[in-house]
Amino acid sequence: MSTYQVIFQPSGRRGRVEEGKTLLEASRELGVDIEAVCGGAKKCGKCKVKIEEGFFEKFNIDSKMGNLSPFQPEEEGKFITEEMIGDGYRLACIAKVQGDILVFVPEESRGATQVVLEIGKEGRVFNLDPAVTKYYVELKPATLEDHTGDYERLAEALHKKYNLPPNLGIDYFCLNQLPNVIRDGNWNVTATVWNDKEIIHVESGLVEKCVGLAVDIGTTTVAAYLCDLKTGETLVRDSMMNPQVRYGEDVLSRITYHMMNDDGMEKMHNAIIEGLNTLAARMTKKIDMTPNDILEVTLVFNTVMQHIALNIDPKFVGRSPFTAGVKSSLDIKARDLGIKVNRCANVHTLPVEAGFVGPDNVSVLIAEEPYKQDKEIRLVIDIGTNGEIDVGNSKKLMCTSCATGPALEGAQIKFGMRAAPGAIERILIDPESLEPTYKVIGKEEWYPDIEKTDAKGICGSAIIDIIAELFKTGIINKSGRFNLKQLEAKTPRVRKGEDGRPEYVLAWAKETSIGKDVTITQGDVRAVQLAKAALYCGAEYLMEKYGVNKVDSVTLAGAFGSYIDRESALTMGMFPDCELEKVQAVGNAAGDGAKLALLDRGKRKEAMEVAHSVEFVETAVEPDFQDRFALAMAFPHATHKFPSIQHILDKIPKR
């Protein structure tokens, strides 16, 4: 049989291919990735390629349309317009090699590989390789002579067409629907396969949509992302308060609730599962899908949230020697957890590092990848009710956790709220007039450019802003106390509140949608001080253990709304000094990591590796913790120097 020279552009891959093979077959032989959702069944039209004619001289081949088999009715009209025909388009699954040919694979026909997850300013690049993939097959109908069972017929077809393992398993609840699904599709079906191991879903005919759900279960906030597993795109993002908040504000109080109440664990477990079910239902509804369409779920959480969500007794995590019931990553059937997505879907949880440093920090690490940094020593802080801190690079990585409390997420703050429409998300205070300008989520313009802002409260990023601004303008002093006496006369915004303690009025009642002055109180300032002191001390100890007194960069992550302002964070002393331009806020990196683990199996492997290699340090048990904590309560710190923001500190009015 004759062979011909086939070259694929833009990759430039080339080789000799037997006459009569389709371009799709040729592309596979030569290692070129052409999208073909239907697997070459002439159904999906995704494998469009363009024939480059007349490249004889450059490539030493005589490429022309006539070197391919003639046009077929399946190509014309439906998939390739008349205009495209003129431009040399063909379907790779139909056109057969009959001579030397040069093929251009357009962007949209290239098998997706590298994808960018969009976050704030930059993106995270990853391989799109999700744990679940859909495969379309056309089965040979059963006959009296062919006694193959339905399942065996499907498994064999998947093996032959897609080279999946011959002993592919099948989820029982998928199997028991199989005979009807196959016949409803007239022997053409789309099978969803999990990890090249198990058929978890079979649909009649060709189905392309394939979605998964990534969730970051924080102590206070639950952030969820519905993702397209074919493109890597985030289709819907949503969040809610963790419904367990009513049982305790932080991880230790949740453990206590469980130990004090016989049904405490059951209540908290059910609360988060119901929360997940609510999110799955309302998120799929937004894009006209149902929870049944969700075929894979990834979950990240701190160790205590993990134990409660998985209904594993967390009390041993909370007491010395702080032992987790399980540290490995897990794949659990959604139905066994009571999570109402596709009943055959799996829930993948990332691994625990140690103590309270759980899958959520692993998630931050696989998103931020400090272990890929060769020289720079990075400080990565994930700000949550339970804060997690990492220091290091590819040579060594250490981690710890600290009890931050929920203040930075808006809880325990008088007017604190989730980052949702109506939340003040950004604030500046004029150092002379002490008047604020602020921005509310859902409004384009800032106050006072608009008078009615409909503000309802303050979300995390603004809480950090306002504390920094109060300090920079001398409204509060280094120790966090309001300079009430000096300022009461100067501005009505600084006043005694109903409880007799000082407060600052951010928004007057008439600007808001709640008919009340939105204020930040002395109590709020104290709550933030406790939180930032915990983070500061954690970072300080960790850097000491690591053997550095200054890091090269700081990454701030957290699920508290929009990106926090690095200057505000450093000015209030949330972490030891660092060049300001080397401080970066990256939003909810734990959520990004959950998405990455949903979209790329390689990231799951990376997660297990980093969870094993990162070195855990217990900092809260250090003998001088109390003393250090007290010093770190001050803005930015009682004794430490902050050369990077000295120019800002110098400008603070003395009162």
Added chain:
Amino acid sequence: MSTYQVIFQPSGRRGRVEEGKTLLEASRELGVDIEAVCGGAKKCGKCKVKIEEGFFEKFNIDSKMGNLSPFQPEEEGKFITEEMIGDGYRLACIAKVQGDILVFVPEESRGATQVVLEIGKEGRVFNLDPAVTKYYVELKPATLEDHTGDYERLAEALHKKYNLPPNLGIDYFCLNQLPNVIRDGNWNVTATVWNDKEIIHVESGLVEKCVGLAVDIGTTTVAAYLCDLKTGETLVRDSMMNPQVRYGEDVLSRITYHMMNDDGMEKMHNAIIEGLNTLAARMTKKIDMTPNDILEVTLVFNTVMQHIALNIDPKFVGRSPFTAGVKSSLDIKARDLGIKVNRCANVHTLPVEAGFVGPDNVSVLIAEEPYKQDKEIRLVIDIGTNGEIDVGNSKKLMCTSCATGPALEGAQIKFGMRAAPGAIERILIDPESLEPTYKVIGKEEWYPDIEKTDAKGICGSAIIDIIAELFKTGIINKSGRFNLKQLEAKTPRVRKGEDGRPEYVLAWAKETSIGKDVTITQGDVRAVQLAKAALYCGAEYLMEKYGVNKVDSVTLAGAFGSYIDRESALTMGMFPDCELEKVQAVGNAAGDGAKLALLDRGKRKEAMEVAHSVEFVETAVEPDFQDRFALAMAFPHATHKFPSIQHILDKIPKR
């Protein structure tokens, strides 16, 4: 380091062993299987061995007690009595090699390998190698320095002590109990591992009991066996009517019920699952256990019963081309099927051959092993509502199925009943007086040796007896008709029944516990004729396809009670002629196969192999089926010769 000669008896295995190794370690090195449930943790006392002193000359070694390390307190009293010490007993896990030694391993200390499953006269020999095994481990308690998770600690210990795979999985519902189970057992636990793959149960401390359930789900009868997976012993046997009987008497009428009723499938599925749950509960109760103790289940059934039990639509099995939804063997979590045993237990189903020839025939084949027969050509008949027939040997094996109907199991028979106390199980009729002698289950003596027999009805084995006896004594003729006119005057036992049709009185009302005459009616005879003709035709066609007109042996299996009488079976013409002494009744071979698959993983592999290799023949579609069926209705057959029982046939009185 010195080495010494160690010899184990009775196996005779020997070798040099390093000084200081325990006898248990030595036995493992030399490939001797000593029972040690606790894995050498000095807890179970199972590894008793006897030191044979003074065998210097015979074995050229100087064996004496002094060649072992001294007695330890753990050995004395609790496990080894004073008398045993004198006899030279030691625990192999404690005694260390300090010189040449000859060790006798008593029967009870030998690791169980070959076990006999008792059936009727003979036994089935198999390897005791169940899919679930219990392992005892003593874990190192967690410390602040050791951050290992509970699950990882357990998996590592199982790997180190028992060489189980390092990546052993764990069932989610087992994992979520783990932290408390480990601490309740003070870090000593017994883990049940399924197929060397997954931890499915963890119990505090050392637990030895390990039971499984094998069930043969027939169309009419469900037979269940609760087995000890440590010894292979059958602890409890039980049976019930298949609760689906109310929805249809045979497989086709069940399929019809499903197709005619929207909730038909749900009802039938739930009925059998509830039936299994009832059996599991009452069988475990008999030995003071609970269903939670059942850690593995094997199920066999015909293809339609399989589909209904697994909630897979059976309608495509019932219509051409008779395609099964799944043919492979399956492992399904019991909880997913709603079967209330241990929630982490697996249910193993044997594979389907083809059409209606399902896992139950595979089960008969792995029990009877005709594929291990090199020369003899065997005919194996499994008599049930759906009959399955196999012909062949190691060279070739063929199978078919036939619609026998439930008559031979006692259904459709006026006084038919399950083999239970009160059922007549054996009958002879005197050719002169036409008086019966019969035996009732639960009574030692036969009627008329006892007058009050408390008979309630007739079970399968007696139904076959009585038809054969009625024919042999000329009460019914070759065509199955009662010789009413000739005999009415001769004996009151032959009479017209309430329906005006002839019947034979087996037991007078006063003998019974139901206060009614127990009779066999003309209708009963017809039902048996239909059943035996179906079996005969199936065998006849199969032998034709196979290319033999006589088989070397016949094996009769079925779940209809006690072993059927071969002479009765052949006299009524249940199968083509065969030497009478080569006909063997083996009871419920399908049930035995289910037990074997429960107790020996090797049998599961054998099942997959034979299901693949046996050749399925569809006989009911043959064009001359009706004609052949009519001829086979006669006793023993309208035209075929039966030289093996000619002497019996010759004695039948002409009436």
